Amino acid sequence: MKTMRQERFIVDRGIKYILLVFALISIIVLFLIGLFIFRQSLPALKTIPLSDIFLKTEWRPTMDRFGILAMIVGSVMVTIGSLLLGVPLAIGCAILLAEVAPRPVQEIVRPAVQLLGGIPSVIFGLFGMVVLVPLVRQIKIAGNTGFGLLSASIVLAIMILPTITTIAEDAIRAVPQSFRNGSLALGATKWQTITQVVLPSARSGIVAAIILGVGRALGETMAMIMVIGNSVIMPKPLNGNPFTIWLRQARTLTGSIATEINYAAPTHESMLFVIGVVLFILIMIVNVIARSIIRSSKH
Amino acid sequence: MRRFTFFAILIIAAMILGACAQPAKAPTQASEPATAPAGAKTSISIAGSTTVQPLAEKLAGEYMKTTQNVMIDVKGGGSGVGVKSAADGTAMIGMASRKLSDEEKTAHPDLVATVIARDGIALIVNPDVSIENLTLDQARDIFMGKITNWKELGGDDEFIILVSREEGSGTRTAFQEMVMKKDKDGNENLIADTAILQSSNGAILTTVSSTPYSMGYLSMGYLDATVKALKINDVAATEKNAADGTYPVVRPLNFLTKGEPAGSAKAFVDWILSDAGQTIVKADGYIAAK
Numbered sequence: 001m002k003t004m005r006q007e008r009f010i011v012d013r014g015i016k017y018i019l020l021v022f023a024l025i026s027i028i029v030l031f032l033i034g035l036f037i038f039r040q041s042l043p044a045l046k047t048i049p050l051s052d053i054f055l056k057t058e059w060r061p062t063m064d065r066f067g068i069l070a071m072i073v074g075s076v077m078v079t080i081g082s083l084l085l086g087v088p089l090a091i092g093c094a095i096l097l098a099e100v101a102p103r104p105v106q107e108i109v110r111p112a113v114q115l116l117g118g119i120p121s122v123i124f125g126l127f128g129m130v131v132l133v134p135l136v137r138q139i140k141i142a143g144n145t146g147f148g149l150l151s152a153s154i155v156l157a158i159m160i161l162p163t164i165t166t167i168a169e170d171a172i173r174a175v176p177q178s179f180r181n182g183s184l185a186l187g188a189t190k191w192q193t194i195t196q197v198v199l200p201s202a203r204s205g206i207v208a209a210i211i212l213g214v215g216r217a218l219g220e221t222m223a224m225i226m227v228i229g230n231s232v233i234m235p236k237p238l239n240g241n242p243f244t245i246w247l248r249q250a251r252t253l254t255g256s257i258a259t260e261i262n263y264a265a266p267t268h269e270s271m272l273f274v275i276g277v278v279l280f281i282l283i284m285i286v287n288v289i290a291r292s293i294i295r296s297s298k299h
Numbered sequence: 300m301r302r303f304t305f306f307a308i309l310i311i312a313a314m315i316l317g318a319c320a321q322p323a324k325a326p327t328q329a330s331e332p333a334t335a336p337a338g339a340k341t342s343i344s345i346a347g348s349t350t351v352q353p354l355a356e357k358l359a360g361e362y363m364k365t366t367q368n369v370m371i372d373v374k375g376g377g378s379g380v381g382v383k384s385a386a387d388g389t390a391m392i393g394m395a396s397r398k399l400s401d402e403e404k405t406a407h408p409d410l411v412a413t414v415i416a417r418d419g420i421a422l423i424v425n426p427d428v429s430i431e432n433l434t435l436d437q438a439r440d441i442f443m444g445k446i447t448n449w450k451e452l453g454g455d456d457e458f459i460i461l462v463s464r465e466e467g468s469g470t471r472t473a474f475q476e477m478v479m480k481k482d483k484d485g486n487e488n489l490i491a492d493t494a495i496l497q498s499s500n501g502a503i504l505t506t507v508s509s510t511p512y513s514m515g516y517l518s519m520g521y522l523d524a525t526v527k528a529l530k531i532n533d534v535a536a537t538e539k540n541a542a543d544g545t546y547p548v549v550r551p552l553n554f555l556t557k558g559e560p561a562g563s564a565k566a567f568v569d570w571i572l573s574d575a576g577q578t579i580v581k582a583d584g585y586i587a588a589k
Contacts, residue, residue: 143458145460145495145510230465231493249493249495259496259498260466262377262379263379264379265402
């Protein structure tokens with residue numbers, strides 16, 4: 001016959017262990033996914049020299065050419081493009097929602113941003129293909145097909161905007177009001193307060209928001225396949241103007257996996273898992289960079 | 300009451316863990332037995348080439364009207380998917396818009412290809428292109444990237460935008476074999492890597508019809524008024540010319556089965572090869588199997 005006190009203690013401990021098990025399950029699943037992808041990639045890594053994989057740009061699996069450099073560049077460039085377009089927009093939006101906008105405006109903008117975040121990516125792909133690509137094609141430069149890095153960057157920027165905005169807004173709101181009051185009391189204007197006091201204090205949260213945006217951008221598949229052209233080439237400027245590099249088609253790492261996994265012969269399939277490993281590593285690098293930025297800003 | 304909720308949580312957690320701990324048994328799709336009991340609904344799963352897909356759907360629809368107790372379901376994915384699904388049993392019939400390659404024959408020696416129809420591949424351009432006719436050599440040079448501007452062929456001074464299919468496409472493989480061909484040393488003439496890649500006949504049609512000065516290749520069964528089909532060597536891309544051999548780019552549409560078709564699959568294939576089925580093939584814009 002247990003006493004009331006012993007019973008409560010057992011319940012507490014029991015719940016603690018159950019929750020621990022749930023947490024462990026997610027760690028185990030992550031570990032298993034990593035293990036599986038790495039294991040499936042071993043056959044290709046063993047038979048194809050690493051320099052042929054990572055330093056060559058020609059990807060023709062039916063002829064045993066497995067160079068993924070062009071795809072890595074494609075993924076990185078489209079991510080950078082989406083950050084260049086999306087981050088100022090998203091941070092601006094976050095500042096608006098947290099600092100500047102009156103209640104009625106907030107009530108309209110915030111749900112709109114959240115709704116944008118809920119739209120499935122294939123819809124963005126459709127929008128890109130039907131609206132953006134013809135628009136980009138209006139830029140009259142020889143070789144501009146409309147499909148390419150610019151269209152893809154715009155689509156991706158719109159997709160990562162909600163992610164970054166919501167988290168950055170939370171980070172900005174979390175800055176203690178006393179910081180703002182102190183700054184204003186010292187004679188700073190509202191904008192000076194925002195840029196010199198609030199944003200630096202919210203830095204780690206904003207960086208975390210951007211990192212989540214980068215993660216989404218690197219992993220986006222469906223929308224990219226529909227607007228980026230899928231040509232496996234190293235992006236080069238179309239003419240003398242270096243900015244025209246954004247009008248080039250490209251292929252993302254994710255796009256290769258999605259379009260080719262269905263029918264890949266064994267070596268080809270193993271190579272697609274190598275691409276999966278590369279994506280894993282890219283995400284990890286991004287996270288490590290994020291952590292170090294966050295850590296350094298805490299001092 | 301608290302004890303009850305505690306035990307409820309414990310039991311649910313145990314069930315979840317138990318389910319996770321079991322090795323997941325992936326049920327392998329059993330191919331339907333050759334002798335199905337009369338009256339039982341048999342199902343035929345078909346997957347593969349997007350070229351064959353609309354034809355297969357049409358044939359399946361008609362067949363199901365006249366035959367009792369059979370359910371046919373057709374999926375796309377490309378000829379590569381067709382070969383793979385038929386070989387590993389995920390589909391009873393795989394569709395491919397090309398012949399089986401030598402590697403596929405060695406890897407899957409029991410795959411049998413039955414020609415159910417033939418199809419021409421049309422060279423399509425956006426309607427704003429003024430060219431009407433090409434030779435096969437010109438087509439090859441364009442797709443290799445040697446000819447880059449329409450003015451080199453007598454058209455407007457505009458860049459040629461190439462649109463092609465993904466690597467596993469049967470249409471692409473057939474195009475490679477019949478138009479691109481090999482050079483003097485036996486190396487494949489490769490399609491330029493600047494080509495925009497799309498993953499189905501439908502997507503090629505949409506892209507070429509909406510992208511000015513673009514050119515692609517398409518199954519003749521998909522041709523419609525939104526694109527212009529070029530003549531090859533002055534022969535128009537029509538079913539009649541493909542059927543009588545004057546149009547050079549024609550490939551077989553295959554149904555792939557593990558072993559000879561048997562049971563309900565055989566009944567379906569026999570029906571397709573009969574007059575009833577072949578009439579539908581021709582009506583849909585494809586060419587008869589024989």
